[in-house]
Amino acid sequence: RAHRECETLESAHVTVRWGSTNGNNGNNGGSNGSNSSNGGSAEAARARKCAPRVIATLETAWAALCDEASNDYFVAPYSTRGWSADGRRRKLNVYIGASLHPWPHAAAHAHQGTHVERVSAVGHPKANKESKLHHSFLALSCGAAEDERTVCHEFAHCLQMHTGGHVDSPYVGYQWEAHAEYCTHLLRPIDWAPGLRHFLETSHLPVDMTNASDDGGAGRQYIVWPLYAYLDKRFGRGFVHSMWHADFVQRQSSGISRDLISNLRDSAAFRALGISLCQLFSAFGVCVLTLDWGLSDAHAAALQRHADVLACARFTPLRTFAESGTTARARAQQSLCAWLPDSSTRPLKRFGAACHRLTLDANVGEVARITLLPRMNDEAQVSFYVSLVFFDRETRRRIVLPTERATTSGAGLACITWVVENGQECMEMLLSVTGGSDDDAEFAPCEWGKKPSQLPTLRYALLLEGCAPHKDATLTRPPMHALQIPEHGVLCIPTGLANFFPRLRLGGGGPSLTCRDIRSGNPGEMSYVDLAVRLGLPTDSSVSQALLTGVQFVYRNLCGYSNATGSPGPKFQLRLVQVDADGDDCDTPLVLFASPELDAAPFCFDACNGGSPINYSPEIVATRALNETLRCQSARLQLVFINGRRNMHLQGADFPQKLVDLELKLFFGGAEPLSGARQISPRGMPRDGQLQAEVSFLCEAIPDLEQNLALKALVANGGDVNAALSALMSS
Incomplete structure (x- = not known):
């Protein structure tokens, strides 16, 4: 029931309630009618206006998802025996307003809430030991109630609760959000494809990984719904809905919920295919290349309007061995035109799909060939599946070559060989690589919030004959300053604006170089700026490792979007990334320095708050003593910005005579930074002489x-x- 007096509007399956200030408790609303009131607050008036549209939206969704005659039938509320079926059918309560619904302390923009009763009729000895009957309701702000897709998304959550599947487990959270987004897509497949571009840009990660990066980029739980579209196309419409019921069925014997992939692995439909999960996700990766899960030509065309198949940001860049290592192995593979994926930006993880864009050589012969060479330890027992698709974007014609397999032990290389035919040079060449174990018993789902670095990166090389990476999908590194550690141990790193290179950010936005400083990107983003420095570390037998003892640099900063006060504010890190002989990043980056959050004022960009584009803070000397042994052959440096509610601009010493001169020094061996105990102060420290x-x-x-x-x-x-x-x- 409502938390306080309300007005109502009812339909066959839904009751919408909103606040009232006229003393009327609102209980006289009948079917398709509302109680009259001329009073009420602005919020009540706004809710009253949008309530009929909420009713219409939910009744349409009800017909699609709750009517057994529908192709997209999911569940009828209060129909799951042992969980929600107590012999009574009820209407769905929808509360509009921040303080009206039964749990106002949990008010948010929009969410599905649950009121629990103890009803013996829904008890089950394992699946519902406490005989809890979960009454799902919708709680919407006025803004959410005016957004049809949000209403449908939260309605899907209400239905999910009525199945009894995927509850009370740290492995199932992503399924709730992705499936709710998939339901909105089913309701309006031409108009609604939420987060599709962002999914394509992060397809190298598993669908059950909610974080796009280690330090930010959460939210992938919403965007992995394309897997569900693929499963429905492969196993039959409604298959994904049925997996929620399947989880409740298995929970009646096991007593615990499982994730969707584990239930998929044990389903009769999947076992009938006679393939591994890795092979299934490889096939999904092929479909991801060209968004090939449309149910009709109109649907397929709409998907490609929502996301550009050839967008640069979705492809994993390739780099030659010449840009990385100088080992004998590297030189040998370089002679075969070997290319490495850039694992620093898009590390391939198990069951993810790395996408590459290629092009035929102008002088290609009759036959072309792509060979995948695993670059993993033989003990890893990893399989790689590589697939090539020729694609005509205008006609959406696809030519899919047979998928080939390579493993880290025993099965050699994966080689795709084809006869070059007329017309292929006019089509797009798209390559998909998926890796993982073929032993399905080894599958372990990701817990909510698992970071990409917590899964092994699957490494491989591509040997290309008769073809090459497309110019828009080749990693071109800036000219690098090659530095060696001097005998005295103090290494001065060249900085300045020209030595910083912003990295392309998935999803758009990202950092940039202005005419005078580094802009960290937009609020809410996490972004990277590389420093054009390659640091050589000792490799001779007498000096097998380098000891990093400290870091020191000078910076100034100012905040943008300073009207957005409060925490979290922007901050940045200086990181050192160790690089192996083949140019691959080693382990987790070493954070040399982490700034505090920057306040919105007084050092701000915005004139309305007394700022200006050069209203920088005083010079801040950042000094930190370290004791880190570096074991790789080389290293690179990068700045990482975590923006929060505001962004920031980074400047260095002696502005305006110099631009972003950080006066960066690294200290090795017995060398120590000046006053090693000195730490950063938000107010700034004087320069050394001062x-x-x-x-x-x-x-x-x-x-x-x-x-x-x-x-x-x-x-x-x-x-x-x-x-x-x-x-x-x-x-």
């Missing part, structure tokens, strides 16, 4: 004051010598 002068000033002003105490006082007061003097005098 620092020594202010320490001397404090020691002269206070006889017998030790220099280390003067330095600590300066650090504690952000470099403000007057504040440090006052603090010392008062103590």
Whole structure:
């Protein structure tokens, strides 16, 4: 029931309720009618206006998803025995307004809520031990109620609860969101394809991985619904809906919910195929290349309007061995035109699909060939499946060559060979690579929030004969400064605006170089900027490793979008990424420095808040002592920006004479940064020469004051010598 007095509007299956301020409890609304009221707040008036459309939207969705005669039938509420079927049918309650529904403390933009009763008729000894009857309802803000797709998405959540499947498990969360988005797609397949572009750009990751990156990019649970469209096309319409019921059935014997992929593996429909999960996801990857899961020509054309099949951001760039290592193995593979995927931006994980765009050579002969060479330890027991599709974007004609398999042990290489025919040069060449174990018993689902780095990266090389990477899908690295550690251990890193290279961000936006500084991108984004430096590490037998002992640099900053006050604010990290002999990133990047969150003011961009495009903070000296052993042959540096509610601009020392000169130094071996105990202060620290002068000033002003105490006082007061003097005098 409603949390307080309300008005209502009812239909055959739905009751919509919203707040009332006229003292009427709103209980006289009949079917397809509403109680009259001339009063009410602005919110009530807004809810009253949109309520009829909510009714119409939900009745249309009900007919598609709750009517057994529908091709897309999912479940009728209160119909699952042992879970929700107590012999009574009820209408769905929809509450519009932040404080009306039964649990106002949980109010949000939109969500599916549940009111639980204990009803013996729905008990089950394993699947519902406590005889809980879950009454699902919709809680919508006015803005959510005015958005048809949001209404349908939350309605799908209500229906999911009525199946009794995929509950109370850390492995099932992504299925709730992706399936709800799939339901919206089923309702309006021409108009609604939510998050499709972002899915294509992150298809190298598993569908059960909710994070697109280690430090941000959550939300993939919403966008992996294309797998469900593919499964329905392969196994029959309604198959994905049936998997929710299948989970409840297995839970009646096991007592626990399982993820969809585990239930799919054990389903009769999948076992009848006689293939592994890795092969199934390989076939899905082939469909992902050209969005080939449309149920009609109109549907297929609509999908390609929602996302560009040839968008650069969806392809994993390829780089030659010449741009990476110099080992004998690398040189040998280079002679065969070997290419490596850029695992630093799109690391292939189990059951993901790496997409590559190729083109035929102008002087190709009668036969062309693509060979996949696994680059994993033989003990990994990984299979790779590689598939080639020729695609005409205008006619949507597809020529799919047979998929080939390679493994890390025993099965050799995967080789696709074909006779070059007239017309192929006018078609797009799209390649899909999927990897994983062919032993389905080894499958382990990802828990909610699992990071990409927590799964092994599947590494391979492509040997191309008669073809090459497309110019838009080739990784071109900037000219790199090759640096070696000097004997004295202090390595000065060249910076300046021209030495920074923003990385393309999946989904658009991303960092950029302005005419004077580095802009971190847009609010809410996480972005990367590479520094054009390749650091060589000792490789001779007498010096097998390098000890990194510290880092020091100077920066200034300002915030954009400063009207968005509060936390989280923007922040950045300086990272060192170790690189192996083949040019692959090693392990997890080493964070050399992490800034605090930056306040919206006083150092802001926006004139309305007293800022300007050059309203930078004072120079801040970041110094950090380290004790990290570097074991790879080389390393690179990058800046990582985590924007939060605002973005930021990064500047360096001596502006405007210099642009983004960070005066970056790395310290190795016995070398230590100046005043290694000195840490970053949000208010800024003085430069080195000025620092020594202010320490001397404090020691002269206070006889017998030790220099280390003067330095600590300066650090504690952000470099403000007057504040440090006052603090010392008062103590």
